[in-house]
Structures are given as structure tokens and as C-alpha cells.
Amino acid sequence: MDPGHDTLVWFSKSFGLFYLIALSITTVVYAYWPSNQKAFDHAAKSVLHNEDGPWR
Amino acid sequence: MIGQLTKAERQYALLILLGLALCGLIFGIAGKDDPLGIHGALIGVAALAGIFKVISVYYDPEPGDERLTRYYDDPTKFGIVLAMIWAVFGLFIGDWVAWLLVKPDFTFNAGWASFGRLRPVHTTSVLFGFGGNALIATSYYVLQRTSRARLPDQLSPWFVLLGYNLFCVLAVTGYMMGITQSKEYAEPEWYADIWLLVVWVVYFAIYLRTLARRKEPHIYVANWYYMAFILVIAILHIVNNLAVPVSFGSAKSYSLFSGVQDAMTEWWYGHNAVAFFLTAGFLGMMYYFVPVRAGRPIYSYRMSIISFWGITFFYMWAGSHHLHYTALPQWVQTLGMTFSLMLLIPSWASAANALLTLNGAWDKVRDDATLRFMMVAAVFYGITTFEGSFLAIRSVNSLSHYTDWTVGHVHAGALGWVAMITFGSIYTIVPWLWKRDRMYSPRLVEVHFWFALAGAVVYVFAMWNSGIIQGLMWRTYNESGTLAYSFVDSLIAMHPYYIARAIGGLLFLIGGIVGAYNIWMTIKTESKILPQSAVDAPEPALGGEAVLQPGE
Amino acid sequence: MFGLHYRLERKAIGLTLGIILVASIGGLVEIAPLFTIHQTVEDAPDMRVYTPLELAGRNIYIREGCYACHSQMIRTLRDEVERYGPYSLAVESKYDHPMLWGSKRTGPDLARIGGKYSDEWHVAHLNNPRDVLPVSVMPAYSWLLRTTLRTDDLNAHLKAQRAVGVPYTDDMIANANKDAYGQAAPDSPYADGVTQRYGKATNVRVFDGKPGELTEMDALVAYLQVLGHLTDAAHKTVADVAR
Numbered sequence: 001m002d003p004g005h006d007t008l009v010w011f012s013k014s015f016g017l018f019y020l021i022a023l024s025i026t027t028v029v030y031a032y033w034p035s036n037q038k039a040f041d042h043a044a045k046s047v048l049h050n051e052d053g054p055w056r
Numbered sequence: 057m058i059g060q061l062t063k064a065e066r067q068y069a070l071l072i073l074l075g076l077a078l079c080g081l082i083f084g085i086a087g088k089d090d091p092l093g094i095h096g097a098l099i100g101v102a103a104l105a106g107i108f109k110v111i112s113v114y115y116d117p118e119p120g121d122e123r124l125t126r127y128y129d130d131p132t133k134f135g136i137v138l139a140m141i142w143a144v145f146g147l148f149i150g151d152w153v154a155w156l157l158v159k160p161d162f163t164f165n166a167g168w169a170s171f172g173r174l175r176p177v178h179t180t181s182v183l184f185g186f187g188g189n190a191l192i193a194t195s196y197y198v199l200q201r202t203s204r205a206r207l208p209d210q211l212s213p214w215f216v217l218l219g220y221n222l223f224c225v226l227a228v229t230g231y232m233m234g235i236t237q238s239k240e241y242a243e244p245e246w247y248a249d250i251w252l253l254v255v256w257v258v259y260f261a262i263y264l265r266t267l268a269r270r271k272e273p274h275i276y277v278a279n280w281y282y283m284a285f286i287l288v289i290a291i292l293h294i295v296n297n298l299a300v301p302v303s304f305g306s307a308k309s310y311s312l313f314s315g316v317q318d319a320m321t322e323w324w325y326g327h328n329a330v331a332f333f334l335t336a337g338f339l340g341m342m343y344y345f346v347p348v349r350a351g352r353p354i355y356s357y358r359m360s361i362i363s364f365w366g367i368t369f370f371y372m373w374a375g376s377h378h379l380h381y382t383a384l385p386q387w388v389q390t391l392g393m394t395f396s397l398m399l400l401i402p403s404w405a406s407a408a409n410a411l412l413t414l415n416g417a418w419d420k421v422r423d424d425a426t427l428r429f430m431m432v433a434a435v436f437y438g439i440t441t442f443e444g445s446f447l448a449i450r451s452v453n454s455l456s457h458y459t460d461w462t463v464g465h466v467h468a469g470a471l472g473w474v475a476m477i478t479f480g481s482i483y484t485i486v487p488w489l490w491k492r493d494r495m496y497s498p499r500l501v502e503v504h505f506w507f508a509l510a511g512a513v514v515y516v517f518a519m520w521n522s523g524i525i526q527g528l529m530w531r532t533y534n535e536s537g538t539l540a541y542s543f544v545d546s547l548i549a550m551h552p553y554y555i556a557r558a559i560g561g562l563l564f565l566i567g568g569i570v571g572a573y574n575i576w577m578t579i580k581t582e583s584k585i586l587p588q589s590a591v592d593a594p595e596p597a598l599g600g601e602a603v604l605q606p607g608e
Numbered sequence: 609m610f611g612l613h614y615r616l617e618r619k620a621i622g623l624t625l626g627i628i629l630v631a632s633i634g635g636l637v638e639i640a641p642l643f644t645i646h647q648t649v650e651d652a653p654d655m656r657v658y659t660p661l662e663l664a665g666r667n668i669y670i671r672e673g674c675y676a677c678h679s680q681m682i683r684t685l686r687d688e689v690e691r692y693g694p695y696s697l698a699v700e701s702k703y704d705h706p707m708l709w710g711s712k713r714t715g716p717d718l719a720r721i722g723g724k725y726s727d728e729w730h731v732a733h734l735n736n737p738r739d740v741l742p743v744s745v746m747p748a749y750s751w752l753l754r755t756t757l758r759t760d761d762l763n764a765h766l767k768a769q770r771a772v773g774v775p776y777t778d779d780m781i782a783n784a785n786k787d788a789y790g791q792a793a794p795d796s797p798y799a800d801g802v803t804q805r806y807g808k809a810t811n812v813r814v815f816d817g818k819p820g821e822l823t824e825m826d827a828l829v830a831y832l833q834v835l836g837h838l839t840d841a842a843h844k845t846v847a848d849v850a851r
Contacts, residue, residue, distance in 0.1 A: 016373075032358065039274045040274075042274070043277070047201070047276065047344060047347055047348055048351065048352075048353060055205065
């Protein structure tokens with residue numbers, strides 16, 4: 001009947017795909033950004049350090 | 057434990073409890089002709105008990121500032137104990153209802169004991185009671201350690217933990233009285249839902265406030281998962297529970313949505329409760345406790361981030377695979393199926409990450425039942441997510457839907473993944489929290505492990521068999537082109553599998569009881585060989601063999 | 609010091625917003641179109657609402673957790689249509705707040721159970737399923753026959769239903785009480801009002817076999833007997849396809 005539903009479905013189908021692609025790229029770029037490497041390595045090891053209490 | 061509260065916190069606690077008691081009173085009066093009145097009384101009694109407890113310590117000396125040099129673990133300890141109580145209770149009810157399908161007359165001729173009312177008691181007790189308490193308790197622990205910051209205050213963690221348990225008690229007692237919204241995994245009625253929302257907002261605030269005081273700029277990935285769990289559950293909870301109460305004095309409400317919208321909203325919720333409660337939350341647990349217990353950093357930190365966003369994104373679209381071949385528009389079904397298949401990528405990345413972390417520490421996995429719990433959990437997680445994607449395929453789903461296969465799938469996830477990772481994490485955390493050098497009995501951990509594994513395997517195989525047989529019988533035609541079996545034929549064929557399933561559940565329950573006993577004895581028994589130096593626990597150290605239990 | 613503090617806090621909030629954004633879009637994109645779906649839901653001008661007695665029965669169905677073992681959604685599969693009847697249409701549950709499509713068939717689908725069995729069969733079966741079907745694993749609901757139905761709040765129930773979109777009239781709300789009684793007491797002066805307000809096809813009978821008493825059994829059986837009969841749109845669709 002009124003175009004609302006079809007427009008919404010069309011938007012869902014097309015926009016959803018681009019959104020998915022953009023999101024995947026952003027995530028992978030973030031994960032592999034060279035300068036983040038150090039922080040990630042540090043974080044991965046940080047849970048293993050013996051610690052004695054809150055830092056403040 | 058409440059003695060740790062400062063004077064101001066005790067006053068706030070009293071204020072909150074008085075407010076709660078007032079709410080109880082109002083509901084008790086407004087709902088005096090309704091089951092709501094009983095819940096009003098229950099809320100009032102709970103609040104009064106809290107008031108007495110706080111008053112009893114009100115004039116005790118205040119804790120000194122030296123408390124701020126230690127992490128605040130009292131709520132975590134209490135939460136672990138509550139989680140184990142809920143585990144034993146929920147598993148017991150689960151096995152009870154399993155036997156009800158074998159012997160349907162064990163209902164004492166009473167409404168509260170019938171399958172339909174006890175089934176949500178089981179699901180709520182194990183998912184929200186056991187799982188939820190374990191998540192809250194471990195999240196406090198992990199949050200503080202990874203941020204190197206103490207919880208922001210000492211009252212709000214208690215408010216969240218106890219408030220959450222009040223919600224669980226309201227839910228479970230409500231079902232037995234017949235109070236339910238009928239939405240699966242969102243059965244509690246409007247007033248309990250509002251209360252949970254308040255609790256949940258405070259829970260998230262604790263997270264933000266603690267993270268704001270953290271030492272490292274980067275937030276450790278386990279916290280990402282815990283945060284996604286808290287946040288998304290809040291969104292799901294609000295949307296799915298939109299309803300109009302019949303009156304202020306009535307427990308009953310009517311869902312704002314109807315028919316196909318309601319179905320889509322419910323399974324968008326239902327599937328994402330699996331995703332963000334039973335997956336994201338417990339992945340948070342996994343990403344902290346597997347590395348710590350194994351004494352090795354996570355295999356690939358990058359992979360954990362990529363799978364995080366993958367899970368956060370893909371899961372949200374997958375809910376409609378619960379509604380294949382129904383009155384839901386086909387394009388939504390197809391969308392759900394596609395995303396369910398894509399979900400396999402981040403899911404397997406997470407499972408592989410855990411297993412690869414253990415690669416090179418297999419000797420520890422062999423000797424240490426606690427680590428083995430977590431290893432098996434990761435394997436079950438891999439199997440279950442594969443099965444989930446498989447079942448989301450329309451043609452497979454046409455066979456499996458409405459059958460016991462779904463039940464088997466859910467329990468592969470719940471028993472194999474959720475419960476196993478939780479038991480592993482609890483066995484890791486308990487000796488540290490109570491400053492013991494090991495569990496009371498490592499041998500009983502071993503016993504628990506084998507009971508749990510055997511129980512899960514028996515259960516899942518019984519349900520796979522019964523589900524597939526059921527599905528095939530329903531769709532089999534004879535030579536003359538008519539349906540070969542009546543529904544009753546399929547029911548008779550289920551009988552042996554229902555017995556097998558109940559036995560599998562019993563094994564798992566026995567394991568849970570052994571675990572609860574072991575934990576209780578660890579708490580009760582003072583350890584004789586406490587390391588002298590440690591004011592604090594012998595907490596994770598690189599290559600922490602010292603904390604590993606020889607598994608006999 | 610405060611600058612640093614601020615930045616750290618900002619980052620946690622950034623993560624929070626990221627999670628909300630990423631997570632909520634899936635739901636929005638998928639669910640939002642369903643709310644304009646009244647355009648795709650079939651028309652069923654003849655569709656009627658539940659009578660107060662049927663609604664009360666539906667609430668008992670919900671209270672007892674019947675949906676845990678019985679679905680009310682016949683899928684578009686040949687064997688299901690042959691076993692249970694024409695597949696379910698979206699329109700058939702448009703007044704169902706909440707829907708009771710279910711997810712498990714420990715027992716058979718009930719979407720079209722109405723009219724398939726007699727009232728006596730339902731009463732005997734609910735009273736003790738094993739009297740009718742020895743291998744049944746369904747619980748016995750014998751207390752339904754002994755429990756008087758609560759009717760004093762039915763008008764509030766109808767009002768709440770109207771608030772969520774079910775077209776109950778003022779007349780229906782005002783007479784909810786009497787209609788509930790009248791539907792199970794065909795000889796009473798209240799019986800006529802039921803057919804007048806809800807249509808001639810409404811079942812007006814002593815459902816539980818105990819005239820003069822309005823029990824929960826009356827309500828539940830009245831509900832079960834109307835399942836699949838609020839509209840005949842599904843049967844029409846099948847006829848259309850056949851043509």
C-alpha cells in the first residue's frame with residue numbers, strides 16, 4: 001500500500017550490506033594497525049602479572 | 057562482610073532498603089487480591105531482613121583506609137556461593153522436569169509442580185541464577201584486576217548482586233504461582249522487569265566508574281565482552297518487555313506487540329540473550345581465566361578483537377532463524393539464516409583462540425581438571441556454534457525445529473560451554489579469593505569433571521537421537537501418500553530417550569553437588585600451608601605452577 | 609591529571625557507544641520493517657477479538673506454561689498442513705498479545721485445535737490426560753474443574769488489551785463480566801449479549817459440563833475451542849492457491 005514498507009525493506013537490504021562491509025574493514029584495520037600492536041601485546045601479558053592491589 | 061561498609065554507605069543502604077520496603081508495602085496493599093500481593097510481602101520481608109542486617113553492624117567501627125589498598129572481593133565471594141546454590145537448585149529442577157516427561161504423574165496434583173510452571177523455574181535458575189551470579193561475581197573480579205583499580209564504592213556492588221538475586225527469586229516464585237509473561241527466557245512480569253532495569257543500570261555504572269580510574273589506557277578485551285553483555289542485555293530487556301499492566305495492583309500485563317512483530321521481537325531477544333548473556337559474558341570469563349590458569353597469554357589478541365566485533369554485529373541479525381517457514385516474511389528468514397552462517401567465523405575464531413592458548417600446555421590440561429573444564433568448554437563452544445549455524449539453514453531447520461534436537465543443541469551450549477567454563481573459572485578463583493593454596497580436594501574436582509562431561513554427553517546424544525527420530529517420523533509418508541505416523545507414535549518412540557536424558561541430567565547434577573561441596577569445604581577449611589609472605593593471594597604469576605592443582 | 613582522567617573515561621564511553629551502535633543496527637534494520645508490516649499482513653475483515661471468557665482461558669494457558677510444549681504455528685510444509693490444517697497466517701495472531709507460536713512440540717500443534725474434539729473430550733483430557741490417552745506425558749490439570757474463574761477484573765484486562773491495540777468497544781469492556789458468565793451459561797439472560805457483541809458464530813455452551821458454575825476449565829476449553837476460528841482467512845488462502 002503506502003511506500004513506507006518497501007522503502008524500509010529496500011534500505012535494510014542495501015544499507016545493511018554496506019554497513020557490514022564497512023564495519024568489517026574498520027575492525028580489521030583497527031586490529032592490524034601497526035601502532036596498536038604494542039598495546040595489544042602488553043594487554044595480553046598484563047593479566048599474567050602478579051599484582052598486589054589497586055594502583056590507587 | 058557488610059562491616060566493610062563505611063558509615064555513609066551504611067546510611068545509604070538503610071535508605072535504599074527503606075525505599076524497597078515501602079515498594080513492597082505498596083505492592084502488598086495494591087495487590088492484596090492478586091498474586092502480586094504475595095510478591096509485595098516477599099519484597100517487604102527481604103528489605104526488612106536487609107535493614108536488620110545493616111542495623112546490626114551500624115555501630116561497628118568503620119573500616120580503615122588500608123582497605124583501599126586491596127581489591128574489594130566480598131561481593132565476588134558471596135556471588136560465587138550464590139551461583140553454586142542456584143546451580144544445584146536449577147539443575148535439580150531441570151532433572152526433575154526431565155523425569156516428569158517419563159513419569160508425568162509426579163505433580164502432587166498441584167499447579168505449582170506441573171511441567172509448564174517448573175520448566176521456566178529451571179531455565180531461569182540455571183541461566184540467570186547460576187550463570188548470572190557467576191557473571192556478576194567474576195566480572196567484579198576481572199574488572200578490578202585488569203583495570204588495577206578498586207571498585208568505585210562498596211555499596212553499589214552489593215546492590216547489584218543482591219538486587220539481581222531478588223529479581224531471580226521474584227521470577228522463580230512467580231512462575232510457581234502462575235505469574236509469567238510467557239515470553240521464553242523473559243518470563244518475569246512488569247514489576248520484576250523494572251526492578252531488573254534499575255539493577256542493571258547500576259551494574260553498568262560500576263563498570264564505567266571503575267574503568268574511568270584504570271591504570272592502562274587500553275581496556276583488556278575480557279572487559280569488552282562483559283560490557284557488551286551488560287549493555288546489549290539492557291537494550292534487549294527493555295524492548296522485549298514493553299507491556300501494559302492490567303492495573304497497578306495486578307501482576308499481569310499484556311505485551312505491547314502482537315503476532316508476527318511480537319514473535320520477531322521475542323526471538324530477536326531470545327537469540328541475543330544466548331549471544332550476549334550465554335556467549336559474550338562467558339567469553340569474557342574465558343579470555344581472563346584461560347590465560348591466567350594456563351599461565352600463557354591469549355594466543356592472538358587481535359583475533360579476540362575481531363571476533364568480538366563479529367559476534368556483536370552478526371548475532372543481532374540471526375534471531376529470525378527461530379521462525380523459518382512461519383508467517384514471518386521470507387526475506388527476514390533468509391537474512392537470519394545468512395547471518396547465522398557467517399556467525400561461525402567469529403565463533404570458531406574464539407574457540408580456536410582458547411584452544412591455541414592451551415597449545416603447548418597440554419601437560420597442564422592433562423594434570424589439572426580445572427584447566428580441562430575450560431578446554432572442554434572451548435571444544436563444546438566450537439561444536440555448539442557449528443551446530444547452531446547448521447540448524448539455522450532453512451532445510452535443516454524444517455526437520456529440527458519443534459523437536460528435541462533444539463533442546464539438545466541448547467544443552468550442548470549450556471552444559472558443555474556455559475557450565476564448564478564457569479566451573480573452571482570458579483575452581484580457579486575460589487582458592488585465590490579465600491586465600492587457600494588449592495581447592496579442598498583436587499580429586500573431587502576431577503570427579504566433578506568426569507560427571508559433568510559424562511552427563512553432558514549422555515544428555516546431548518539422547519536429544520540428538522530423539523530429535524532426529526521425531527522430526528523424521530513427523531514427515532514420513534507411507535506408500536499410499538499419507539502420513540505414516542500419528543503424533544502419538546512419535547511420542548512413544550521418545551520414551552527411552554527421555555529416560556536417557558534424565559539420567560544424563562542426573563549425572564550432571566551429581567557433579568554440581570560434588571562441586572558445591574568441594575567449594576564449601578574449601579571455604580570452611582583453613583589452609584595449613586598458607587604462603588607466609590602473602591598478605592594477598594598467591595595470584596596469577598607467569599608460569600603459575602604454584603597455584604595449579606595436581607589432578608591426581 | 610584531570611585531562612588524562614577525562615580522556616580515559618571518554619574511551620570507555622566510546623567503546624560503550626560503539627557496542628550500542630553496532631549491536632542495535634541489526635535489530636533496527638531487521639525489526640523496523642516489520643512494524644510497517646500491516647501492509648503485508650493479509651486482510652481479514654471478518655476477524656473477531658477474543659471474548660472475555662476466551663481471553664481468561666488464554667491467560668490460563670499462559671499461566672500453566674502450555675506454550676512450553678505446544679506450538680500454535682503451522683509451518684508452510686506439506687506434512688504439517690496435512691497433519692494440522694492450513695498453515696498459519698500472520699493475520700491470525702494479530703490480536704495475540706503476546707503471541708504463543710511456541711518453539712517446541714512435546715505435544716502436538718494447537719493452532720487449529722478448535723472444533724476438532726468435543727468439549728467433553730477436552731475436559732476429560734485436561735482432567736487426566738492418561739484417561740483418554742494412556743501414553744500421554746502431559747500433566748493432569750484436574751484442579752481447573754474445582755477452581756472458580758476470577759471475573760471481577762476482566763474489564764481491566766479488556767481495557768489493557770485495548771491500550772495495546774485490540775479493538776474492544778466500550779460496550780464490550782463494560783459487560784466483560786457478564787459476557788464471561790453468559791458464554792458458559794446458554795440459558796442465562798447474559799447469553800444473548802455475548803453473540804450480540806462477538807458474533808453469532810461464538811461458542812455459547814456449558815464447556816465444563818457443570819452448569820451454573822464458571823470454572824477455569826470453562827475458560828480454558830472455550831479458548832481451545834476457538835483456536836483457528838477467529839477468522840477463516842487461512843482456509844480462504846488455501847482455496848485461492850488451489851484455484
